[in-house]
């Protein structure tokens with residue numbers, strides 16, 4: 408991932424948390440600037456709230472694509488079908504995970520987006536999705552605490568980031584049957600079953 412320069416988004420996030428911090432420390436009267444901080448509503452959101460919000464949107468889009476497009480077409484025996492090799496095969500559409508990665512790549516290349524995201528795993532079918540560093544720590548945490556998210560501030564190439572990792576669970580039979588039988592799986596690949604954390608969505612927000 409390429410490091411981002413300070414963006415409009417991080418400026419908004421920071422000013423928001425600064426105002427909230429000022430509000431929190433300004434209790435018990437004090438100077439007039441404390442009073443202003445108390446009465447001024449927060450103008451921004453915390454990095455955690457921002458990460459939670461964009462994660463909710465990306466998961467909603469992935470679920471709708473999987474349910475209302477991919478699964479629906481499969482049930483209808485439609486003249487187009489989902490295929491991992493959609494670029495080389497006629498009458499095929501991308502898998503949900505590929506759709507997700509292509510969207511993530513556009514956002515990662517867009518300097519105005521101000522953040523990056525990716526679906527990662529310790530055992531990726533696509534090596535591009537291999538987790539590294541804090542991402543691995545996050546994946547191990549959510550594997551042990553599947554109902555929690557993982558949040559951490561990390562430093563990459565001298566810049567600070569807020570990094571969130573959200574569990575991606577085996578919610579349907581198709582998840583584990585496709586992954587467990589896939590040609591790309593390495594020797595150490597787990598035998599996924601219902602409810603397993605198969606990977607995680609990583610959202611990374613620059614703080615500097």
Ligand code: HEC
Pocket residue numbers: 491502504505508526527528530531532533534535536575576577578579581582583585586605606607
């Ligand atoms: C038809 C096969 C298929 C199905 C069904 C499927 N996947 Fe995948 N999945 C893939 C492929 C292929 C990739 C690699 C996509 C890419 O190029 O980034 C992938 C990527 C992933 C990744 C990123 C790490 C990696 O392995 O590259 C996770 C996590 C993941 N899938 C979880 C799931 C979950 C959870 C489900 C069920 C909701 C699911 N998958 C359903 C084939 C499948």
